[in-house]
Amino acid sequence: xxSLTFTLKQNPAFIVNCGALTPDKLIGxxxxxxxxITLNNNIKVxxxxxxxxxxxxxxxxxxxxxxxxxIGYQMLNGSIEIEGDCGDFLGANMRGGTIVCQxxxxxxxxxxxxxxxxxxxxxxxxxxASRMLAGTIGVHGKLGKHGGxxxxxxxxxxxxPPNLHATIQDCGTHNLPFLKLLFNAFKLFNSKFSSLDxxxxxxxxxxxxxxxxxxxxxxxx
Amino acid sequence: xxxxxxxGITIDDTFAEAFNMRGTxxxxxxxxxxxxxxxxxxxxGFATSVIGCGxxxxxxxxxxxDETPDGRPGVSVLLFAMGSKVLMQQLETRMGQCILTCPxxxxxxxxxxxxxxxxxxxxRYFGDGFQTSKLINGTRYWRIPVMDGxxxxxxxxxxxxxIGGGNFLILAISQAAALNAAETAIEAMKKLPNVIMPFPGGxxxxxxxxxxxxxxxxASTNDAFCPTLKGxxxxxxxxxxxxxMEIVIDGLTFxxxxxxxxxxxxxICALGENSGVKRxxxxxxxxxxxxxxxxxxxxxGEILK
Numbered sequence: 001x002x003s004l005t006f007t008l009k010q011n012p013a014f015i016v017n018c019g020a021l022t023p024d025k026l027i028g029x030x031x032x033x034x035x036x037i038t039l040n041n042n043i044k045v046x047x048x049x050x051x052x053x054x055x056x057x058x059x060x061x062x063x064x065x066x067x068x069x070x071i072g073y074q075m076l077n078g079s080i081e082i083e084g085d086c087g088d089f090l091g092a093n094m095r096g097g098t099i100v101c102q103x104x105x106x107x108x109x110x111x112x113x114x115x116x117x118x119x120x121x122x123x124x125x126x127x128x129a130s131r132m133l134a135g136t137i138g139v140h141g142k143l144g145k146h147g148g149x150x151x152x153x154x155x156x157x158x159x160x161p162p163n164l165h166a167t168i169q170d171c172g173t174h175n176l177p178f179l180k181l182l183f184n185a186f187k188l189f190n191s192k193f194s195s196l197d198x199x200x201x202x203x204x205x206x207x208x209x210x211x212x213x214x215x216x217x218x219x220x221x
Numbered sequence: 222x223x224x225x226x227x228x229g230i231t232i233d234d235t236f237a238e239a240f241n242m243r244g245t246x247x248x249x250x251x252x253x254x255x256x257x258x259x260x261x262x263x264x265x266g267f268a269t270s271v272i273g274c275g276x277x278x279x280x281x282x283x284x285x286x287d288e289t290p291d292g293r294p295g296v297s298v299l300l301f302a303m304g305s306k307v308l309m310q311q312l313e314t315r316m317g318q319c320i321l322t323c324p325x326x327x328x329x330x331x332x333x334x335x336x337x338x339x340x341x342x343x344x345r346y347f348g349d350g351f352q353t354s355k356l357i358n359g360t361r362y363w364r365i366p367v368m369d370g371x372x373x374x375x376x377x378x379x380x381x382x383x384i385g386g387g388n389f390l391i392l393a394i395s396q397a398a399a400l401n402a403a404e405t406a407i408e409a410m411k412k413l414p415n416v417i418m419p420f421p422g423g424x425x426x427x428x429x430x431x432x433x434x435x436x437x438x439x440a441s442t443n444d445a446f447c448p449t450l451k452g453x454x455x456x457x458x459x460x461x462x463x464x465x466m467e468i469v470i471d472g473l474t475f476x477x478x479x480x481x482x483x484x485x486x487x488x489i490c491a492l493g494e495n496s497g498v499k500r501x502x503x504x505x506x507x508x509x510x511x512x513x514x515x516x517x518x519x520x521x522g523e524i525l526k
Contacts, residue, residue: 115356177327177373178355178364180291185357
């Protein structure tokens, strides 16, 4: 089955809320139904996207753009692949499934995320993993300001050392055995993360203002 | 009674009587094989018989780094108990005292079934609030901070219906001959999957019968096979037999045990009658206690044809 593919016809001049386009929300919907879904301000899917493919459990955004917000919002399962950039709140309130973004992501990636996996091949904006409850976010590029702000649990995996605020604390460099399992799982995805091997990371814990059970792991070069 | 001989060694027309058990498999990994064995040996220590140990457990086989979930060398361990409750209790106790404590060790489910039982689900509280879990491809793991780094353990492993008590007896003209034959059989049987031989070195010398003259004892020495009682009791031994040893097998299925018995007996028979082994027999309780009967002649049915 070919993945359900949303191809952006042209770059929008305004913010588009793509929160309705997750595998769990589209289950049982026909091609026709999907074209008529309202995104925001009377804008329908048909106005912005060409839609093809039938496998609603695997969604692809093609020609994706930084104005596409809330991709994977409250997502429960399945997978979303983003070919290009995406806007703010990628995977916000996510409850399961996988999002792979091959470009840049905006602010608040994984805000209040509870379960699941988000992998970003390029840069991410400010407040990545803000108020995160659990799950895993990987950012292969640079991180904006205040990563892990209000983070309660969960893992933020980075390849480059970020600028961290005062309530994220350094716990030293370690070989973490669970990363081997995580990296094996990454091998399934079309992402820069799928080639990771070394489990040696610098571990930062936080947000200490929220119990400090979350962690930011920075891969050792 | 049909007479069956292989290479001059008589195979008795009898059967081994075995019982229903509950079993599970755990994969233990460590930084190297040496420490995986330390962990697994501790976990399967004092686990020869359910009569006194709660579980019967043993190392099934070694695993190479590419066979384990975390890419480190390891061993797989099988544990069997008479009921699910005991199995769950014993697994948790042994995990806590032997795997959690062992440097670099990690533990994973070795079998998947509808019945999943706690592997690390309760061990996590050792983390005192610093434990974290990870859900990877639908499987939950626990990370427990410990002094050597982080203890990684899968939340649950599968519990399956299994069979325990498959066995055969080696009757020989001397203790040394019986032991040598037993060792030869164990070496061959250890290569097989899905079975363990839980007794010391895989061999047991104190075969038992049901009941005793003492009212509180449920089992006592199998006097019919005790060579020093030959003249005193209704013996099963001929004049030339001076020592008997038994190999007990627990396995996941009937066929696994039958195959292990066949491989073990064949290895002994390959030694020939000059090895001092005269007969192979099996232990049963008249066939009324255990639902599974491993008939020795049937196991070798293919050879007879």
